[in-house]
Amino acid sequence: MGRRTRKTAPLGITLDAGAPQTIHWQIREQIRRAILERRLALGALLPSSRLLAAELGCSRGTVLTAIEQLIAEGYLVSRTASGVSVAPDLPDEMLISPPSLGPPPNPATGPAILPDRTIAMLARVTDIGAPEPNEPPIAFPIGQPDRQAFPFPLWARFLEQDWRKPAWQVAGSPHPFGHLGLRQAIASYLGAARGFACDPGAVVVTSGVRQSVSLFARVALEAGDQAWIEEPGYPGMVEALAASEVEATAVPIDESGFALNAALAAAPDARLAIVAPSHHFPLGTVLSLQRRLALLSWAERTRGWIIEDDFDGEYRYAGRPLAPLRALDWGGRVAYLGSFSKLLFPTLRLSYLILPEALVSAAEAIMPWISTPAPLLGQGALARFIADGHLTSHLRRTRLLYASRQQALLEAVDRHLKGLMAVEPDSGGMHVVAKPDSNSRLVPRVIHNTG
Amino acid sequence: MGRRTRKTAPLGITLDAGAPQTIHWQIREQIRRAILERRLALGALLPSSRLLAAELGCSRGTVLTAIEQLIAEGYLVSRTASGVSVAPDLPDEMLISPPSLGPPPNPATGPAILPDRTIAMLARVTDIGAPEPNEPPIAFPIGQPDRQAFPFPLWARFLEQDWRKPAWQVAGSPHPFGHLGLRQAIASYLGAARGFACDPGAVVVTSGVRQSVSLFARVALEAGDQAWIEEPGYPGMVEALAASEVEATAVPIDESGFALNAALAAAPDARLAIVAPSHHFPLGTVLSLQRRLALLSWAERTRGWIIEDDFDGEYRYAGRPLAPLRALDWGGRVAYLGSFSKLLFPTLRLSYLILPEALVSAAEAIMPWISTPAPLLGQGALARFIADGHLTSHLRRTRLLYASRQQALLEAVDRHLKGLMAVEPDSGGMHVVAKPDSNSRLVPRVIHNTG
Numbered sequence: 001m002g003r004r005t006r007k008t009a010p011l012g013i014t015l016d017a018g019a020p021q022t023i024h025w026q027i028r029e030q031i032r033r034a035i036l037e038r039r040l041a042l043g044a045l046l047p048s049s050r051l052l053a054a055e056l057g058c059s060r061g062t063v064l065t066a067i068e069q070l071i072a073e074g075y076l077v078s079r080t081a082s083g084v085s086v087a088p089d090l091p092d093e094m095l096i097s098p099p100s101l102g103p104p105p106n107p108a109t110g111p112a113i114l115p116d117r118t119i120a121m122l123a124r125v126t127d128i129g130a131p132e133p134n135e136p137p138i139a140f141p142i143g144q145p146d147r148q149a150f151p152f153p154l155w156a157r158f159l160e161q162d163w164r165k166p167a168w169q170v171a172g173s174p175h176p177f178g179h180l181g182l183r184q185a186i187a188s189y190l191g192a193a194r195g196f197a198c199d200p201g202a203v204v205v206t207s208g209v210r211q212s213v214s215l216f217a218r219v220a221l222e223a224g225d226q227a228w229i230e231e232p233g234y235p236g237m238v239e240a241l242a243a244s245e246v247e248a249t250a251v252p253i254d255e256s257g258f259a260l261n262a263a264l265a266a267a268p269d270a271r272l273a274i275v276a277p278s279h280h281f282p283l284g285t286v287l288s289l290q291r292r293l294a295l296l297s298w299a300e301r302t303r304g305w306i307i308e309d310d311f312d313g314e315y316r317y318a319g320r321p322l323a324p325l326r327a328l329d330w331g332g333r334v335a336y337l338g339s340f341s342k343l344l345f346p347t348l349r350l351s352y353l354i355l356p357e358a359l360v361s362a363a364e365a366i367m368p369w370i371s372t373p374a375p376l377l378g379q380g381a382l383a384r385f386i387a388d389g390h391l392t393s394h395l396r397r398t399r400l401l402y403a404s405r406q407q408a409l410l411e412a413v414d415r416h417l418k419g420l421m422a423v424e425p426d427s428g429g430m431h432v433v434a435k436p437d438s439n440s441r442l443v444p445r446v447i448h449n450t451g
Numbered sequence: 452m453g454r455r456t457r458k459t460a461p462l463g464i465t466l467d468a469g470a471p472q473t474i475h476w477q478i479r480e481q482i483r484r485a486i487l488e489r490r491l492a493l494g495a496l497l498p499s500s501r502l503l504a505a506e507l508g509c510s511r512g513t514v515l516t517a518i519e520q521l522i523a524e525g526y527l528v529s530r531t532a533s534g535v536s537v538a539p540d541l542p543d544e545m546l547i548s549p550p551s552l553g554p555p556p557n558p559a560t561g562p563a564i565l566p567d568r569t570i571a572m573l574a575r576v577t578d579i580g581a582p583e584p585n586e587p588p589i590a591f592p593i594g595q596p597d598r599q600a601f602p603f604p605l606w607a608r609f610l611e612q613d614w615r616k617p618a619w620q621v622a623g624s625p626h627p628f629g630h631l632g633l634r635q636a637i638a639s640y641l642g643a644a645r646g647f648a649c650d651p652g653a654v655v656v657t658s659g660v661r662q663s664v665s666l667f668a669r670v671a672l673e674a675g676d677q678a679w680i681e682e683p684g685y686p687g688m689v690e691a692l693a694a695s696e697v698e699a700t701a702v703p704i705d706e707s708g709f710a711l712n713a714a715l716a717a718a719p720d721a722r723l724a725i726v727a728p729s730h731h732f733p734l735g736t737v738l739s740l741q742r743r744l745a746l747l748s749w750a751e752r753t754r755g756w757i758i759e760d761d762f763d764g765e766y767r768y769a770g771r772p773l774a775p776l777r778a779l780d781w782g783g784r785v786a787y788l789g790s791f792s793k794l795l796f797p798t799l800r801l802s803y804l805i806l807p808e809a810l811v812s813a814a815e816a817i818m819p820w821i822s823t824p825a826p827l828l829g830q831g832a833l834a835r836f837i838a839d840g841h842l843t844s845h846l847r848r849t850r851l852l853y854a855s856r857q858q859a860l861l862e863a864v865d866r867h868l869k870g871l872m873a874v875e876p877d878s879g880g881m882h883v884v885a886k887p888d889s890n891s892r893l894v895p896r897v898i899h900n901t902g
Contacts, residue, residue, distance in 0.1 A: 025648050029781050032774075036744065073646060073774065113754060114813055115673040121817045153615050159828075160611035164604050174798055195524060197476050207658065208823040214694070222566040239821050243665070243694045293487065303564060323483075323524065330480050347625055347827040362565055366572045370690050372659045376798040377610075377828045 011047070012039070015056055023058050028066035035075050035086055043088040046076065142282070142431050143342050149398050150345050154390065158381035166380075176367040178205025179379035185386035186352050190338075193392075194313065196327035198336075202360050204353040204367075207374045210240040212337050212353035213274065213307060215371050217244035219355075219363045220272070220305050220335075227272035228263045234281045234309065237274060246272070257285040260294045273299070276309040277325055279316075283433055284426040292325055299333035305356070306334045312342055314395050316428040317403040332356045340382065342430065343395065350374060350382060402430060462491070462498070466507055474509050479517035486526050486537055494539040497527065593733070593882050594793050600849050601796050605841065609832035617831075627818040629656025630830035636837035637803050641789075644843075645764065647778035649787075653811050655804040655818075658825045661691040663788050663804035664725065664758060666822050668695035670814045671723070671756050671786075678723035679714045685732045685760065688725060697723070704731065708738040711745045723756045724749075728776055729764040734884055735877040743776055750784035756807070757785045763793055765846050767879040768854040783807045791833065793881065794846065801825060801833060853881060 013030045015023055034040040046052070049067060053060040067084055070076040077087050114122075177183060183203040190198055206212045217227065223245035229237045231250035238248040249267035251258060258275045273295060277287035299306050308325045326336040339351035351374075355363055367373070385391055406425065409432065413423045421434045464481045466474055485491040497503070500518060504511040518535055521527040528538050565573075628634060634654040641649055657663045668678065674696035680688045682701035689699040700718035702709060709726045724746060728738035750757050759776045777787040790802035802825075806814055818824070836842055857876065860883065864874045872885045 022648060029779070032779070033781065036740070069646065114810075115671065115676075117674055118670055118813055118817065121820065122813060125816050125820060152617060156611045156614035159614055160607045163607035163610055166603060195520065197473060207826060210823050219569055220566065223568055225566075236820060242696070245693070245696070289487070328480070328483070330484065349823065349826040349828075359565075362569055362573060365576050366569065369572065369576060369687060372661050372800065375658060375800040375826050375828065377800075377826065 011052070013052075013056060015058065024062045024065040027052075027056070027058075027063060028069055031066065031070060032075055035090070040086050042086055042090060045083060045085045048083055144346060145342055145344065145430070146398065146401060147345055149401060150394070151390070155381060155385065158384050159378065162380035162384070163377075174373070174376055176364065176371075176373045177201075177203065178374055179376055179383055181383035181387070182379045185383045186338075189386055189391065190336075190354070194310070194324050194327070196324060196329075196336075198326075198354050199357070199360075202355045202357060204355060204363065205374045205379060206351045206353055207349050207372075208341070208351050209234065209309065209311065209337055209339060210236050210243075211371060211374070212335075212351055213237060213240040214243045215363070215367065216305075216307060216335050216353060216355070216359075217241050217246040217272065218370050219359055219366065221246050222271075225272070226267045226270040227274060228258075228267060228270045229274045230258055230276065230280065232282060233274075234276070234311070253280065253283070253285065255285070256291065257287040258295070259291065260298055270304070271302075272305045272307065274307040274309060275325075276311060278310050278313040278322065279428045281309075281311060282431065284424075284429055284431075286322065286427075289322055292322070292328065296325060296328055296331070296333070300331035304333065307337060308334055309337045311337070311339055312429045313338070314343055315399060315402055315430055317399065317406070318427040326354065329356075332358055335359075343391070343398075344382075344385075348378060348382075350378060406432060462503070464503075464507060466509065475513045475516040478503075478507070478509075478514060479520055482517065482521060483526055486541070491537050493537055493541060496534060496536045499534055595797060596793055596795065596881070597849065597852060598796055600852060601845070602841065606832060606836065609835050610829065613831035613835070614828075625824070625827055627815065627822075627824045628652075628654065629825055630827055630834055632834035632838070633830045636834045637789075640837055640842065641787075641805070645761070645775050645778070647775060647780075647787075649777075649805050650808070650811075653806045653808060655806060655814065656825045656830060657802045657804055658800050658823075659792065659802050660685065660760065660762065660788055660790060661687050661694075662822060662825070663786075663802055664688060664691040665694045666814070666818065667756075667758060667786050667804060667806070667810075668692050668697040668723065669821050670810055670817065672697050673722075676723070677718045677721040678725060679709075679718060679721045680725050681709055681727065681731065683733060684725075685727070685762070704734070704736065706736070708736040708742065709746070710742065711749055721755070722753075723758065725758040725760060726776075727760040727762060729761050729773065730767075730879045732760075732762060733882065735880055737773065737878075740773055743773070743779065747776060747779055747782070747784070751782035755784065758788060759785055760788045762788070762790055763880045764789070765794055766850060766853060766881055768850065768857070769878040777805065780807075783809055786810075794842070794849075795833075795836075799829060799833075801829060857883060 011031065011034060013027060015026050017023070031040070031046075046067070047055070049060050049063045053063045056063070067076060071078050071084070074087055075090070076084050078084050180200070182205055184200040186203050186205075187198045187200040190196060204212070204215065206215065217225075217240075221227070221244070224247070226247050226249050227241050228251045229241075229248045231252050233250075233253075241248045249263075249270060251263045251266050253259070254262070257277070257280050258273070263270065263273065275287065275295070277292055279286065295306060298304060306325055306329075310324060313324070324336065326334045333356060335356055336354040337351065338354075341348050341351065410423055410425055413421065413434070419437055421436050423432050423434045426432050462482065462485060464478060466477050468474070482491070482497075497518070498506070500511050500514040504514045507514070518527060522529050522535070525538055526541070527535050529535050631651070633656055634651040637654050637656075638649045638651040641647060655663070655666065657666065668676075668691070672678070672695070675698070677698045677700050678692050679702045680692075680699045682703045684701075684704075692699045700714075700721060702714045702717050704710070705713070708728070708731050709724070714721065714724065726738065726746070728743055730737065746757060749755060757776055757780075761775060764775070775787065777785045784807060786807055787805040788802065789805075792799050792802065861874055861876055864872065864885070870888055872887050874883050874885045877883050
């Protein structure tokens with residue numbers, strides 16, 4: 001076959017190796033645009049892929065990839081004798097007049113402008129020093145249970161049995177508060193483990209503390225209301241409240257934990273207190289009974305609300321635990337939060353919120369419109385795990401394990417880091433707090449004893 | 452044993468059968484309060500359970516339940532000879548002086564006051580007529596795939612195999628965007644099924660459209676920015692945007708769908724358009740290519756953003772689909788939403804958001820602080836379901852099934868409801884729209900053809 005001179009369409013393609021899009025994507029989209037904007041006429045012949053590749057300085061395979069996709073989509077047609085040309089019969093509606101589109105902007109010259117709040121958050125996150133995703137875990141990550149201790153084969157079997165032939169409620173539209181069996185199991189568990197009676201109807205299964213807090217704030221508070229949060233405290237509370245248009249006021253805690261007087265001084269009209277009374281995060285302080293009762297009294301007098309975050313109340317190694325606020329909640333003002341992610345394995349992402357009775361029916365009615373219910377996938381298996389007693393025995397095992405690890409860590413710190421840092425024993429929880437010795441120059445960091 | 456006169460403590464218990472709390476809870480809490488407030492002295496003897504039951508007009512078992520729990524908690528002690536008394540050695544911190552607590556309020560007299568926004572939402576929800584939770588499904592629910600068509604035994608086996616011995620990333624801290632294998636499977640699937648290349652790094656696995664929209668709005672927009680949403684449209688968009696402090700402006704659609712002119716008239720400074728171009732919800736309109744390009748051009752010129760909700764783009768029974776906006780997105784301004792919940796089974800609750808490249812790294816950094824990642828539980832099994840070709844064959848099967856059901860429904864409406872309502876065939880999707888005939892008095896409702 002000799003070379004022929006062919007009248008080919010001017011394509012005007014410019015490639016940008018620095019753009020985020022692949023080269024074949026850039027070729028394909030510029031040809032598509034040229035057709036749509038009628039710069040390439042219907043039926044017009046394209047240059048050969050070899051010529052195009054040479055002109056554009058890329059491989060012929062790249063050009064062919066672009067062209068084949070446009071053929072598959074009907075923009076181009078391939079005729080073996082004459083090469084590839086624009087389809088002769090594109091529907092009118094696919095063609096637009098050029099003025100409605102300007103020239104394609106170069107994505108490399110102007111990066112998308114991030115909003116100020118995202119830039120501010122990026123700066124804050126960089127300060128915290130979040131671990132890179134997909135990196136192996138750091139040496140002392142916080143809130144990570146020992147995954148070796150969890151009976152995964154049993155868990156996998158429960159999952160299989162639960163999903164082999166699911167009931168219609170499970171595969172279809174379940175209750176927005178979650179799997180009924182799990183809600184019953186949680187209610188019984190709390191009765192036995194934490195000493196308060198709770199109606200399974202008040203149990204909401206959630207995807208985490210953030211969802212629990214947002215949901216509660218959305219149902220119980222007005223937009224613009226204020227809430228007290230502990231400072232320091234669990235990160236993410238500010239954002240969880242903001243998602244329901246509730247403003248967080250940080251209340252610095254003293255050596256006995258959250259103090260109502262300090263809170264009232266910071267924001268006298270707050271309508272919600274979020275506290276971790278059984279084991280403050282991260283300092284481990286246990287809120288005294290006196291302060292608990294003062295807080296309950298405030299809630300009753302002012303019709304305020306309390307969220308009691310009992311995030312690791314299950315791990316207590318010494319002493320008798322104080323009754324949870326919820327167990328003293330005569331006025332029905334306390335919502336109680338717990339989580340299975342720290343007890344079993346983090347990616348489970350199943351937590352729960354025990355609503356005050358007065359909010360149950362309102363939350364039930366509006367939840368489908370304001371929140372995404374926690375996925376049902378693991379809820380049946382977890383219900384069985386709890387009901388068959390595996391949670392209790394898992395907690396018994398890990399309580400001993402974590403207590404012994406805390407002991408080992410304290411001994412090691414004493415042996416190897418004396419004069420650099422001091423670590424106080426903690427009667428509960430999954431981490432300890434290390435403080436720099438007065439003559440060391442270390443910055444305080446929470447270190448962890450379970451992983 | 453003869454009867455003895457015993458000096459018993461005055462308990463002053465009042466029971467309220469109308470209160471939400473159980474009777475034994477009321478007894479227990481009033482005794483506990485009496486002890487804490489020193490109205491019951493340390494070591495004081497309690498009346499016998501028989502006497503208490505008679506006085507309070509309840510069963511002795513109820514009184515015993517309350518007392519046994521207080522014994523277990525250490526508030527009371529039981530001495531076989533002399534009955535039950537207040538513990539002699541409560542720690543001082545458990546005792547508070549009475550003035551700090553008022554009299555226990557009666558929870559029955561004053562119901563908790565719901566905030567105005569919750570009351571308003573309750574009224575709105577009642578208007579919509581949401582189905583009661585846990586009720587069997589109504590005859591024509593919307594967005595419900597045929598659950599009989601899904602291979603649950605295969606799914607259960609994949610779950611079991613995935614969780615028997617999970618990798619540390621899976622059991623521990625995964626990438627906030629989700630399971631890497633699933634993100635890769637989604638990217639390949641979109642390339643083949645929807646004709647656009649996408650980097651697995653830009654795929655965010657989410658718990659649903661609401662989370663996708665909130666996350667995008669939080670990362671891409673400023674608080675107070677405006678977004679256009681289609682009216683009518685997918686319920687929940689207003690709330691999803693509000694969760695990120697972005698204001699929704701409803702843009703009434705015409706017979707060709709979303710029109711940029713109408714949108715600019717409604718809110719000229721909007722920074723985001725949320726549209727369902729391939730199949731409008733609920734009307735089924737397909738947005739013309741001309742309007743698609745005008746919208747893309749607006750986004751490029753103004754650095755605005757587009758969320759393309761392709762919620763049922765997989766179900767198309769006739770004609771060639773138009774390219775998604777994302778496939779024409781030269782300027783990198785389009786986020787693309789898809790979901791597996793409507794394709795496989797609703798309680799799966801796994802959706803995805805394809806981010807514009809320019810937002811990927813910012814979203815990756817701040818996501819752990821602003822959003823709860825979708826649970827990993829089903830992500831590995833779903834990745835395998837897609838990669839092994841089961842999604843494609845499931846879609847092929849259900850496409851035929853739903854097309855034949857739509858046909859059957861149309862015939863039945865024509866036969867039985869002639870003169871009452873008219874139902875137009877729809878070239879795609881999982882529902883059809885019924886309109887009242889001009890001389891009927893029916894109210895329009897969406898009816899559904901898959902369940």
